[in-house]
Amino acid sequence: MRLTLSRILLNLLSVTIIAIGLTLLIKANLGQSTVSGFSSTLAHILNVKTGTIVFFLNLVCFVLELIILNKNVKWSIGLQLLLNSVFGSVVNFFLYDVPWIANLSFNSYFEQFVFLLLAILIMGVGVSLMMSINLAVLPYDAFIALVSKTYNIPFVKVRTTADLSFITITLILGFLFPIPFNTVREGTVIFAFTLGSVIAFLNIQWKKRLPLSLRQA
Numbered sequence: 262m263r264l265t266l267s268r269i270l271l272n273l274l275s276v277t278i279i280a281i282g283l284t285l286l287i288k289a290n291l292g293q294s295t296v297s298g299f300s301s302t303l304a305h306i307l308n309v310k311t312g313t314i315v316f317f318l319n320l321v322c323f324v325l326e327l328i329i330l331n332k333n334v335k336w337s338i339g340l341q342l343l344l345n346s347v348f349g350s351v352v353n354f355f356l357y358d359v360p361w362i363a364n365l366s367f368n369s370y371f372e373q374f375v376f377l378l379l380a381i382l383i384m385g386v387g388v389s390l391m392m393s394i395n396l397a398v399l400p401y402d403a404f405i406a407l408v409s410k411t412y413n414i415p416f417v418k419v420r421t422t423a424d425l426s427f428i429t430i431t432l433i434l435g436f437l438f439p440i441p442f443n444t445v446r447e448g449t450v451i452f453a454f455t456l457g458s459v460i461a462f463l464n465i466q467w468k469k470r471l472p473l474s475l476r477q478a
Contacts, residue, residue: 326400
């Protein structure tokens with residue numbers, strides 16, 4: 262793995278972009294991604310910040326990675342902790358400390374929908390950049406890939422199972438506790454069906470624009 266300052270900084274930039282997109286997705290309030298929906302719901306119940314729940318969720322995934330890898334752990338896995346810290350902090354910062362986002366409200370469904378699409382685009386930019394750099398990803402994504410590889414289970418099957426589990430838990434929590442927002446809505450479906458296409462398109466663009474030295478592992 263070619264570890265350079267430029268690649269590390271770009272990796273940190275990518276996770277920051279993803280965090281900003283996630284913040285806008287949450288504020289659009291038309292439904293969230295499976296993980297952010299669960300995190301937002303649990304954060305409301307426990308009266309803590311959403312980014313904090315995201316951080317600890319990824320931390321649990323990181324620990325599970327270490328258990329599965331056992332003696333095959335490589336030092337580079339530590340980069341996931343750095344990304345996770347940045348991700349959780351940026352989500353909390355924009356969601357709670359930046360006034361125009363923290364106090365954001367919409368006058369119409371159209372405005373919410375526009376912000377939903379903007380959030381998907383921004384997250385697509387961040388995820389595609391992270392994939393193009395091919396240095397490190399967030400622990401949750403790395404854990405899904407590791408389970409797939411270790412136990413020879415198709416990645417799509419593992420990811421779908423994890424996503425459906427989070428959706429189910431989120432719906433149960435929403436039924437048991439008074440939550441003033443819906444984390445599973447039409448936006449969840451739109452997010453699921455559009456983000457992949459946005460990432461695929463942007464991957465091609467990064468391949469054309471990023472120097473080879475920043476794209477090769």
